[in-house]
Amino acid sequence: MNCIRTYLLTILLMIAMPLSMLAQAGSQSLPALIPLPVTITPSTEVFIINATTKVVVADGALNKIASLLNGYVLAYGGKLLTKVTAVPGSNFISLAIDSTAIPHKEGYLLRIDKKAIRCIGHDASGVLYGLQTLRQLWQAGKGSLQVPGYTINDYPRFAYRGMALDVSRHLFPVSFVKKYIDLLALYKFNTFHWHLTDDQGWRIEIKKYPRLQSVAAWRKETLIGHKKEWPHRFDGKRYGGFYTQQQIKEVVQYAADRKITIIPEIEMPGHASAALAAYPALGCTGGPYATATYWGVFDDVYCAGNDSTFVFLQNVLDEVMALFPSPYLHIGGDECPKTRWKVCAKCQQREQALHLTDEHALQSYFIQRMEQYVNSKGRQIIGWDEILEGGLAPNATVMSWRGEAGGKTAVAQHHPVIMTPETNCYFDYYQSLYNEEPLAAGGFTPLQKVYGYEPLSESTDEASTKYLTGVEGQAWSEYYTSEALAAYMIFPRALALAELAWTPKPQRNYDSFLKRLRGEGALLTHEKINYDAHFDDISFTAVPLQNNVLQINLQTAAPGSEIRFTRDNTVPTIQSALYTSAIEITNTCTVKALLFNRQQQPTGRLFQQSFRVHKAVGAAVHLQNKPIDRFNPGNTTLVNGLFGGNRYNDNQWLGFSGNDLQAVIDLGRAQTVQRLALEVLNYHWQRMWAPVTLQLLASIDGTHYKELYRQDSFPVNGINKLEVPVTPVRAQYIKVIGTNKGEIPAGEYGAGGNALLLIDEIVVE
Template sequence: MKRIRTYLAIISLIAMPLLTLAQAGSQIVPAVVPLPVTITPSTDFFFIIPTTRIVATDHSLNKIAELLNGYVMACGGKPLSKVAAAPTSNFISLAIDSAGIPDKEGYLLQIDNRSIRCVGHDASGVLYGLQTLRQLWSAGAHKLKVPGYTIADHPRFDYRGMALDVSRHMFPVSFIKKYLDVLALYKFNTFHWHLTDDQGWRIEIKKYPQLQSVAAWRNETLIGHKKELPHHFDGKRYGGYYTQQQIKEVVQYAADRQITVIPEIEMPGHASAALAAYPSLGCTGGPYKTATFWGVFDDVYCAGSDSTFLFLQQVLDEVMELFPSKYIHLGGDECPKTRWKVCAKCQQRKKMLNLPDEHALQSYFIQRMEQYVNSKGRHIIGWDEILEGGLAPNATVMSWRGEEGGKAAIAQKHRVIMTPETNCYFDYYQSLYSQEPLAAGGFTPLQKVYGYEPLAGSTDSATTTYLAGVEGQAWSEYYTSEAQAMYMIFPRALALAELAWTPADQRNYGDFLGRLRRQTSLLLTEKLAYDPYFDDITYTAASQSGALQINLHSSLPGSEIRYTTDNTTPTWQSALYTSPIEIKNTCTVKAVLFNKQQQPTGRLFQQSFRIHKAVGASVILQNKPIDRFNPGNTTLVNGLFGSNRYNDDQWLGFSGNDLQAVIDLGRIQRVERLALGVLNYHWQRMWAPVTLLLLASTDGEHYTELYRQDSFPVNGINKLEVKVKPVQAQYIKVIGTNKGVIPAGEYGAGGNALLLIDEIVVE
């Protein structure tokens, strides 16, 4: 293997210039995702033809050789024969050399006109080399053409995960296998399988048959978004579960593709389905039912009853028999303490253990279950809520509510997987176009996923030591079909794959998009119903006194944007966008992207702008808005209204705090009309203000009340268009009294109400 080591030495000297050329737009770097660490091109080509032989002397690579044959045949090639010794030419060799390829999961792929050699540190490395090979070849008549390259590659992170929630919507084994195939193609090594939740229990547990007959089924399913009231349901019984034989089949299928399957069995919250089957496990004794809509529910496993722990231990016994993974995910998130606070058994447990509060009781619950899992030679993973009340001694933390949980866990020397919802949740909208299918909320475009850098700026050496990797989340509340699931997950998962694999200083979004566009035929071969609209037109708006500057953008090279401001649909003859559009009057901007062939591509862009006296004015806020929504003061006076998806950065949000905004118009002016919108979605914890006051002043000290409203009946956006008695004013004050704590009986009871407001129009 001296030849391999020589190649590594040469590659290390020339790789960076090659990557620089690629990022500048050169075609030297092929359309491979994730981008390999080093790439050396040649002028050679190799042709995989029916007489090509596969050489794999290591028996551990037999399955990978079979996979290679499958990949060849999927592209129209003929099956290749496997031989024990390499001929002089026309062969593909597979080998393991842990000394020559020092990095775990690393590989060296050498392609010339005589052969293809794929050498891995381990079996995973060999497979990943072949996944790169698949992305290099192009199909012809009974042959595959492969350009010459030498590629030395290894992953950035040990943990590269994608999840799938099958509790809300269940997917057949055939889909799970297809999903695993695509994860393997893009070098993910972990499949996090979310198997239990309030809406359904999806794994067969032989000791508890009612988990199959009761917990696996719900009476009906919510139609539309949970924020919409009244809730509507389809009236159809829904459910199912994976048999233990099917679980074994999936685990083996994943293992053949070097993917570890980590099961998630939720506890102590998200337990409605299990409680429906075994009501004695809850604090009240029921009756309970499997949830038919989405959310967080007060009924959880009773922390004061030993029978709860016995049940979960016996469940995990069967789970651990099915899943050989080192880690078992126990959930631990979103567990309300409402029932525990009034449960005699839970309070007795808390008193007996001298625990200060119910958060500590949750910590006890997780630690007790962790001890059991550890006794079986395994370790647990939990969502970052398991930090509350004290972290279990050996737990890995999956940080989803931002990065703070991950930072806190690292400070305690715990292994961390970063999966912040702002960047890694693929149930969020990926564009703001109205044609997007119904999604959970939030806005996570492709660029936001790709641009995420875990714990950016950290100089603590512990970060490197304890940051295991990243994971993308695929929650299925609104994944109502296999096609929609794929549309929502891909290509965002490809951006995460590159984040997880490629060194940070070699990643470049423009270069990634170029390679992604050239992945189209491969994605079609894999029959992925992925989102193709990542090059669609987007915009930014800069406000100035009484006007807006609108910037239109597209990432499609060589394209042109044609636009109108008269509400007509643009054509090739419409105005060509070359510089920011100045908007001085209320209008709708429409734009269409045209490709190099002067053909329209993508979707019609349209955005309305309302110009009024306060556009671009100075705004002073008494309380700081929360970062979850756009925290900028100018949001209130930028000529843009928020949508009912509340994910477009046009809403200003306050958690538990009042809104008090003062707008300075710059000079005394006549004011006779005010307008604004407030959100009222109790099922999203969004409450309209108890009282809304609009006031005016000439000096900023003495205010006159112009309007007051105490009732907001609309579920959704309450739009106020208020005509007031004309008044001279320079300052407009808006006061919204927050609901404060969400009352008992309402969704999210006991938490802070959110008050959301959008554009304040002054005319």
């Protein structure tokens, strides 16, 4: 052992140089490794894995990992390797654990030269991660694998590196779940968050409650299209299923062999429609209930005043804990409307008996009661950041999804935090603004936005560092209608999160990541992942200038490509204009652009964007009320020549929650105005309500205004486009007033909450 440690110390000294010095250390660039290791030292040597290569395993705890290595080798066309306990002279792969020489948990040292591959881990997880790095390095030959020489010292940035998968909305077979786990292990995630219950289906067998299998696991039909579309359309096909306890055990062991902990999520007290359909006595009204057939948040939740609710959930968790050895259980706690609790006699009696102030405090009681039970079994709970409302359970870990506020609050209370803000970590959001993208939940989370996220970046105090456990990516499956589509939506964004979770912040670089990601293409294809480099698509920015001019900038990350474009609505060819600098747009038009490779062949998808140039483009805009953060791209968005799309995710909509819109546009000088146009959204299923009244007014002096137009009805479910010819009038100032709906009325989605008023592009002609 002393000899091994002396050897390790020598190697560690050799690899002490930072990555920034690699270019000076040798001619090799960074290999296609994701996540990027802490240090890499290249050599010119190559190791060949062939039929005579031995796997040296002196520690019996590594036998399963050695078997995994053999499986990886066979999958790439190599030959089965013989396991031995003694180190031969050469041509071997040795696996060992040495927590003294490798001080960081889950860390490893991987040394590859022409004679051998040595993988030493702090623990078994570290050894496995060293082999995952090895998988990304080797190249398949005829019956052998070639591995370039490197010395790699590596360890993770965060202790918690998670990816979720929702199987309630769409159920995925065990084979896909295992494949998913394989990919998580490959990219050094150590936690799989399995979302097993929700309104649309209960997916885990609970033997004490057979109706969870026969009723709650099934819905009569499924929504077609997006939930914002009205009227809702359905496919008329019964849908559902569940995992048996035997299947759960099989998956748990499969993950454990790959050093991945599975955290099950059993939703409570909300998102309970499926369970209530099976056992209606658990609800406040007694039903009847039905497993939900569309996506959203529903008023019917577990009754907090009924002791049988807690008995049911405790019995469920007993069976869940017997299946999952994880120290954590996720109990949800999110999106629980209090509508039923407010009028439920049992819930109100509970509030009064416990002297609770309101229904938020009742939810806190609910969560804390369940936490006490889970703690009594030696486990801990994780909940979404809504569990902060009414008072946080004493030992809970908070998963912060509604931005970073919940995470900051939990850290201040000295609770562990897992950051998963929907703006950066939700992979059911669109990854591109191209119209060809498959239907998604909404939002816009491109690869670069995931990679660039820095959790709690504004909090640099020791407490933030101490309680920030890690990060997690969310894969909600409302619109994951197939395995292929799920993989398309999750990858490669999960790889960006993997590097964020593992690699030290100073060493992360997006351009470097893209180069390595392109090198991962063959590996992802081999793993049968629908990998498409849409991150190389053409993107744009538009800057409104003075004198009603738009400056358009086109960008691409694709190496060795050039952009050709047109402004006459035709598809570009190799003869079209070459993009070399910003384009100035002075007239309404559609810009189309294509990438051309070195062989002058078109590649990628067609970019197209329409621009409407009018008198207000680039004008000053003054708002009486501040838009909400989610829909606040800046005042000039209202006059930048671009119209917001029906996915409301393109950073073109201004939104006001409960507040009225009042915008004044200063045209800079008096001009003749004879047409006004704008867009407002009317998506009640997203809490987006058109204004009760919309007024368009004009003024010469900015004080005295004349009403030019008023509208009190917006019949279109979706984008209401207004094109308003007016009697010609001289004006320097245009005022737009939109009266917010205010509180969403009873019976509507989000009843009791603030209505959103969304508006875009105010056209003045």
